[in-house]
Amino acid sequence: MSETIAFLKPRADVLARRATIIADLADLLPPEGLVHEPRELVPFETDAFVSYRRLPLAVALPTSTAEVAAVLKYCHRYGIPVVPRGAGTSLCGGAIPQEDAVVIGLSRLSRILEIDTANRTATVQAGVTNLAISDAVSPEGFFYAPDPSSQLACTIGGNIGMNSGGAHCLKYGVTTNNLLGVKLVLVDGTVIALGGKHLDAAGYDLLGLVCGSEGQLGIVTEATVRILAKPEGARPVLFGFDTSEEAGACVADVIGSGIIPVAIEFMDKPAIEICEAFAKAGYPLDVGALLIVEVEGSEAEMDAMLALIVEIARRHGVLTVRECQSATEAALIWKGRKSAFGATGRIADYICMDGTVPLSQLPYVLKRTGEIVAGFGLRVANVFHAGDGNMHPLILFNANDPVEAAKAEAAGNEILKLCVDAGGCLTGEHGVGIEKRDLMRHQYSEADLAQQMAVRAAFDAQWLMNPSKVFPLEGRPAA
Amino acid sequence: MSETIAFLKPRADVLARRATIIADLADLLPPEGLVHEPRELVPFETDAFVSYRRLPLAVALPTSTAEVAAVLKYCHRYGIPVVPRGAGTSLCGGAIPQEDAVVIGLSRLSRILEIDTANRTATVQAGVTNLAISDAVSPEGFFYAPDPSSQLACTIGGNIGMNSGGAHCLKYGVTTNNLLGVKLVLVDGTVIALGGKHLDAAGYDLLGLVCGSEGQLGIVTEATVRILAKPEGARPVLFGFDTSEEAGACVADVIGSGIIPVAIEFMDKPAIEICEAFAKAGYPLDVGALLIVEVEGSEAEMDAMLALIVEIARRHGVLTVRECQSATEAALIWKGRKSAFGATGRIADYICMDGTVPLSQLPYVLKRTGEIVAGFGLRVANVFHAGDGNMHPLILFNANDPVEAAKAEAAGNEILKLCVDAGGCLTGEHGVGIEKRDLMRHQYSEADLAQQMAVRAAFDAQWLMNPSKVFPLEGRPAA
Incomplete structure (x- = not known):
């Protein structure tokens, strides 16, 4: 599907001034802070969404807030688009550059x-x-609680941009629930402070607004986050079911009963097989669906919560309940889960959806997801944060077959629409980026979108910041 | 201090059109939904801040989103200011009307x-x-977790406007952490939906922005909130200390060690005496400061957490540790705490501050607060959400003595500045309203304020919604 994605038409005047822009940026940054040779720009041509590649005009690699501010001020004055970038692990194309943009890479602010x-x-x-x-x-x-599967590589700046989640966010909340303050450079280079070490903020909650704004309202250069005391103990437990629907219904009942474990992760049969082959995590292979439920606290607390969950699982015909016996085993269970996307990538190309649904809709949405993908003659593996209703169907396809790629994209779109129609949302933690940009109209009315764009314009009237993302390209207000 | 508070100059053209406006509103609302006789307007002339009284132009009492939308659309078209109102329990003047405004009271949306x-x-x-x-x-x-002391009277709409907190927010978070979706009527009468029953939102977090925006970005008519399972058990425990500084240091150490009880409430000696006299809660009267620490869960969980807290309290020389023995006793302990403001009002006039500070600053800020108030020759009672660092010094004074009233206001301002200077914030849960409007410059730079006001203008370019609140009157952009 790679070349079907439309970007905004590159600004011809910016492309024409490329040499001048690079010379000007060289005055603002030390030599190692500016990348502009085409060969050296290649690592920045896409991100983990990998469905569009363009060399940016240049890449700035600042090491201070002042350098970020200087580059933004310059780009703002001369009408040059800017694409902020953390580690480039975005799964929705949030960090994909465009030819007329200066990428501001934050990796050296470390x-x-x-x-x-x-x-x-x-x-x-x-x-x-x-x-x-x-x-x-x-x-x-x-x-620090939020734990995206890419946590080894992804940056806190990117996490803030996408309001990232992770397996343990069921109990602890996503990035926005663990973020206390940021230093934000506005598009014109002005530096503002939002939040701090204290509870709440006077005036509007711009911190909450900036979290999840996908690099369009400014560039975060520093963040103050909440840290939590490690629990006394934690124990992942495997629950095997005959079918995905039964596992999904069990999750809905656990959450509906008010129990909140640290994590409830879901894997269907294809996902179990893929992850087990890769990580040798000890997942049972004789079940149709698996839940990884993590409880934490003292031994007595874990036992008590587990007993309640086992009772509910029994009502849904659980086949296997297996507590891990050691820290090594626990680590393997999580390694298997967290490597799911990588392990899938070894056997096929895939696109990963990120819809969220109300918990009670989980069994229905799982069933319909399977039907939708089968209807396109493709396969799907489901591995996701079930307790949050945050689904990640991985649609498997052959990227070298354009027909199959188009089918995968169409199936993905249908699944996301299904999530919205079930009372859910296009994205749980990956963001909108370019991937779900055109589906925003399915989620939102024109009035909803107009209000979001008006807020955007209050930060960036020229639409310079990550401009091809989040909102449909048509129907934008004139910059 | 009542008459020293400046409001925006009433719009003379609006006042001149009063009869027409009322006639027009009468076409949009049933007779019982419109209040305009001066005598009947009196209940709406102020709120719990009680430091300014003005009869509004009229009060609309809609019973549907459609009626709210119709009134807003009308006021927007004719440039009439609007003041939204829940139960009028605002402690910062958030619901105080102005003479040229139509109050939109939400009490009948019940x-x-x-x-x-x-x-x-x-x-x-x-x-x-x-x-x-x-x-x-x-x-x-x-x-539903957030529990402001005024919870019997205050409305969820007002809670959303002020991002209200409460004693149990230490564990469960404030309103914004428990809000999933709203129906919002924009100033021009457009109805938009933000959030829903699902995790996260695609696009910007306008829900988070609207929460705490003090009725300036639109009027919420419906809200979807998270509900939580009641814990197995809950137990408030009283910890008595010799001095406020010791109690404050104990709180900082408990939180710093990573323990998160459901609530840690703080009362100094004056507050203990006032509340005990009113509620007969059984508070010890031989201590200099009291913490109410609530733990919850199973008996074993409560015992385990309590043991850790007692150990820390011992290091700070705790004098008394008293667990309550019955549900009745527990209810009395909370009744005493939650009636603190009312009980104080029986013995003196007071103003209640609402600053938040980083926990480690608590002992210092408590000490300085005492010194500041004593410096003005006044008395202070401290009763607040210590675990959140959310302080509520009640400055006692005689409202009939203008000199004393001015001193109380000056002391309050100094205390709030102290909170900001200690790395904290002007408000934890009461909002800015008119009370802290002019202190916003102490918290924020001009660039910070300009960005907040730009966001406001993206919702309400004419500054019609609750216009005299939140931002200093000087230095606003032209509407």
Whole structure:
């Protein structure tokens, strides 16, 4: 489907001024902070969505808020589009550049600025990876809760841009629930501070607005996040069911009963087989669907919660309940789950959807997802954050077959529309990016979209920041 | 201080058209939905901040989203200011009207629309009271977590406007953490939907932005909130200390160690005496400061968490640890705390501050607060959500003595500045309203404020919605 994605037409005047722009940027950045040779631009030509490739005009790699501000101020003055980039792990094309854009890569803003256990906060630069935050606070007994599967690579800046989630967000919330403050550079280079170490904010919650705004309202250069004390213990437990519908109904009943484990992850039979072949996690292969339910706390607390969950699972005909016996086994169970996308990529091309649905709709949506994909003659593997209703159907196809690629895209669109029609939403944690841009009309009325775009214009009247993303290209207000 | 508060100059053209406006509104609303006789307008002339009184031009009391939309559309077309109002319990003047404004009172939008335990949500109209939500879902074993002290009276619409908190928000978060969706009427009468029963939202988090926007971005007519399963048990425990500083240091250490009880409420000696005299809650009178720490879960879980807290409290020289022995005793303990403002009002006039500070600053800020108020020759009682760092110094004064009133206001301003300077914020849960409007410059730079006002203008270019609130009157962009 790669070349079917429309971008905004490159601004011819910007392309014509390329040499001048690079010379000007070279005045603002040290030599190692500016990439412009075509060969060196290749690593920035796409992101993990990999369905569109374009070399950007140039890449700025600042090491300070001041450098970010200088580049933005320059681009704003001369009407040059800007695409912010963390680690490029976006699954919706959020960091894909365009030919007339300066990419601002935050990877060199990689310092941990402060760990404040007394206030349970960590303040880090935007290019620090998600896992590095937990690693840094771990010796003090703390961790940072949101845990995207890409947490080894993805940056906190990217997490904020997409309001990223992860398996453990069922209990702890997604990025926006764990973010206390940011330093934000506006499109004209003005630096503002949102939030801090304290609860709440006076005036509007611009922090909440910026979280999940996909790099369109400014560039975050520093973030203060909430850190949490590590639980006394944690235990993932495997629940095997005959069918996906039974597993889905069990999840809905657990959550509907008010129990909130740390995580409830779901894998259907294809996903189990793919992950087990890759990670040797010890998943049962004789079941049709698997839940990984993690409980935490003291031994007594874990036992008590588990007993309630087992009782509900029995009502849904659970076939297997297996508690892991060691930390090694627990780590393997999570390794298997977190490598699901990578393991799938080894056996086929795939696109990963990211719809969310109300929990009670889970069995129905799972069933319809299977029917939709089968209707296109394709296969699907489901592996997702079930407790949050955040589905990730992986539609398998052959990217070298344009017909199959078009079918995969069409199936994906139908699935996302299904999620919306079931009372859900196009995205749980991956963002809209370019992938779901045109589906926004299915989720929102014209009035809804107009209001979102008006807010955007209040930050970036020229639509310079990551301009081809989030909103349908047609029907935008004139910049 | 009542008459020192500046409002925007009433729009003379609006005042001149009063008779026409009332006649026009009478076409849009049934007779019982429109109040315009001066005598009948009196209940709407102020709110719980009570420091300014003006009869509004008229009060609309709609019973449907369509009526709200019709009134807003009309006011927008004719440039008439609008002040939304829930139950009028605002402590910062958020619902205080102005002479040229139509108050839109939401109290008659009081229906509970749906309780969906399978998805753990309740959908209610904006005028439903906070406590009515918990009451409605209680038979199914659920509750709605944010619990402002005014929860018997205050409405969910007002809670959303102010992003209200409460004692139990330490564990469960404030309104924004428990809000899933709203129906919002924009200033021109357009109705948009934000969020729903699902996790996250595609596009920008306008739901998070609207929560806490003090009625300036539109009027919420319906809300879908998260409901939670009632815990197995809950137990408030009283910890008495010799001094406020010791109690504050204990709170900072509990939170800093990563323990998160359901609530940690703080009362200093004056607050203990005032509340005990009123509620006969059984608070110890021989201590200098008291913490009410609530733990919840199974008996074993409560015992385990309590043991950790007691150990920390011992390190801070705790004098008394008293677990309550019955549900009646627990209810009394909370009744005492929640009636603190009312009980204080019986013995003196007071203004209640609402600053938040990073936890580690709590002992210092408590000490300085005492010094500041004493410096003005006044008394202070401190009763607040300590675990959140959300302070509520009640400055006692005689409202009939203009000199004392001015001193109280000056002391309050100094305390709020102290909170900001300690890395905190002007408000935790009460909002900015008119009370803290002019202090916004102490918290924010001109660029910060300009960006907030630009967002506001993206919703309400004419500044018609609750116009005299939140932002300093000087330095606003031309409407």
